[in-house]
């Protein structure tokens with residue numbers, strides 16, 4: 001594993017820095033603090049920023065150029081993400097399209113599907129959401145009941161999806177649906193559905209943070225063309241595993257960069273309120289060390305990606321680590337900051353703009369989405385450590 005950046009990578013970093021210096025908008029934290037920052041306006045700001053990045057050729061960094069990517073590698077991607085964090089740039093809007101469906105189409109889609117769906121995905125013209133979970137089918141995803149029955153050149157979809165992130169803003173959804181009632185894994189197919197199709201209804205769900213970033217999606221005799229099937233009928237489970245490996249294996253190397261910055265802000269906020277004693281320093285020091293562990297693990301994953309290895313069951317290790325670390329981080333922040341930590345980011349009295357209370361609330365979801373910690377530990381035990389299974 002070579003931790004040094006090559007001359008080409010250093011040149012790329014300079015290029016990105018130069019571009020950001022000329023093109024970066026207002027720091028995202030400032031935008032979030034603005035009194036006019038509504039959920040809709042933030043979505044639009046993320047759309048505008050994604051288009052700007054795409055126009056500069058900085059999206060789909062490690063995708064082949066023929067499908068709209070840059071043909072670079074994971075190291076360039078990590079450099080770009082690091083610089084975006086340092087510049088406090090907005091997040092892009094189509095995270096689920098580019099992060100999850102894009103790789104699925106590249107691995108399993110037809111040439112026609114890649115040409116049809118990837119360009120508008122990159123340009124934020126078509127926003128995607130993920131329709132896997134159902135009421136009663138989350139951890140045990142293969143028990144899902146939504147059905148897709150072939151009728152001529154169309155599938156007829158029925159059923160319900162839930163916890164659909166970006167559902168209220170998305171244009172399209174990638175859905176796991178049952179095309180065979182008997183075969184548990186082999187009876188699932190992966191289908192792309194336009195959300196304004198007659199028979200599809202999206203209902204926003206309000207979260208503990210007060211936002212409605214996700215929703216539930218209902219299918220009632222919704223007719224979707226057969227050409228929107230990705231892979232073969234019954235291949236959906238295999239494709240879903242590709243999607244989940246990318247979802248869980250988000251590179252913790254760049255997350256560690258973000259936490260490093262947040263940790264600096266937390267230390268400053270503690271100093272401002274006079275909390276500098278040894279107990280406080282010990283708590284901050286522990287978080288710093290844990291973040292370094294995450295960074296080291298992230299570098300290992302990055303090296304695997306750079307060697308051309310697709311993410312596998314090991315991505316569950318990263319998912320468990322970062323989600324549980326984030327919860328410890330946010331709990332510690334509220335503990336150290338006391339009442340000041342409860343102020344929302346738009347409050348004039350807020351000492352800094354990290355929005356600690358919201359982040360604490362949001363972090364509760366992290367050990368659940370993309371598969372709960374218990375489920376990740378089962379995967380690590382069975383598929384990474386290959387521990388013997390209880391024969392009962």
Ligand SMILES: Cc1cc2nc3c(=O)[nH]c(=O)nc-3n(C[C@H](O)[C@H](O)[C@H](O)COP(=O)(O)OP(=O)(O)OC[C@H]3O[C@@H](n4cnc5c(N)ncnc54)[C@H](O)[C@@H]3O)c2cc1C
Pocket residue numbers: 129130131132133134136137138139140162163164165166214365368369370371372373374375378
């Ligand atoms: C913020 C957020 C965003 C989400 N976004 C999406 C999305 O965009 N698209 C989508 O499809 N889904 C999404 N989800 C759903 C998510 O994938 C599921 O919530 C998750 O898989 C858990 O399923 P469940 O909620 O049905 O809980 P359950 O599966 O009912 O689990 C309940 C509890 O039982 C435990 N448990 C279950 N099975 C086992 C087992 N075998 N061994 C040990 N413990 C077990 C779990 O760990 C958990 O503590 C999102 C969830 C959240 C919270």
